[in-house]
Amino acid sequence: MPIQYNSHGGSHNVAVVHCPNICRNRLVHLSQDAPGSWIIRDYISRQQLRRSPPPNASFSTLDLAQIEAEVTLFEPPPFHAWENLADWEAYLRLRTMVILGRPGATPPSPTFGIWQPL
Numbered sequence: 001m002p003i004q005y006n007s008h009g010g011s012h013n014v015a016v017v018h019c020p021n022i023c024r025n026r027l028v029h030l031s032q033d034a035p036g037s038w039i040i041r042d043y044i045s046r047q048q049l050r051r052s053p054p055p056n057a058s059f060s061t062l063d064l065a066q067i068e069a070e071v072t073l074f075e076p077p078p079f080h081a082w083e084n085l086a087d088w089e090a091y092l093r094l095r096t097m098v099i100l101g102r103p104g105a106t107p108p109s110p111t112f113g114i115w116q117p118l
Contacts, residue, residue, distance in 0.1 A: 003074045005032060016077045016092065018100065019070040022049075022112050025104035026096045029077065029088060030067070038064045043088040044096070044103050047115040060113025067112075073099070085118060 005013035013032040022028075022040065029041040039050040039058075051060045051067075060067075075095075080087045096103040108115055 003030070003068055003071060004076070006076050006079075008077075008079060014077045015074045016095065017071045017074045019067070020072060021070050021109060022067070023108045024106045025100050025102075027092050027099065029082065029092070030071075030074075031082070032064060036063070038067060040067070040108075041082060041088070041118060042108050042115075043085060043092050043118065045107055046085070046089075046118050047108050048118050049108065049113045049115050051113075058114055058116035062112060070112075 003015050003017065005015045008014045011034050015030050016027050017030045018027050023042050026042065026044045029043060031039050033039060037052045039048060041048045048058050049060050050056055050058050051062060078091055080091070093103055
């Protein structure tokens with residue numbers, strides 16, 4: 001699915017996405033940080049998965065096109081710095097409830113890479 005990203009300063013392009021095979025029944029933050037580099041931040045479960053070179057502990061071998069193929073819907077994000085964990089968690093929890101119902105407590109899928117705490 002072609003995703004429309006919003007620029008969040010510099011080379012950061014961000015979208016709020018639903019990718020149920022990756023993050024179950026909740027919306028997450030998807031950021032394209034540089035060519036070949038992306039990160040999913042699941043603020044509700046407080047986990048992140050990225051594709052960027054080691055030494056990052058959180059790592060996936062999938063490219064952005066493979067991640068985007070898992071997206072079933074997207075919307076523009078609010079403009080919060082990614083570090084504002086409480087703001088992002090509240091926003092994504094409320095948007096998930098509006099669009100998908102109550103967010104699930106199931107952790108993100110380990111099939112897509114090694115998840116680490118935010």
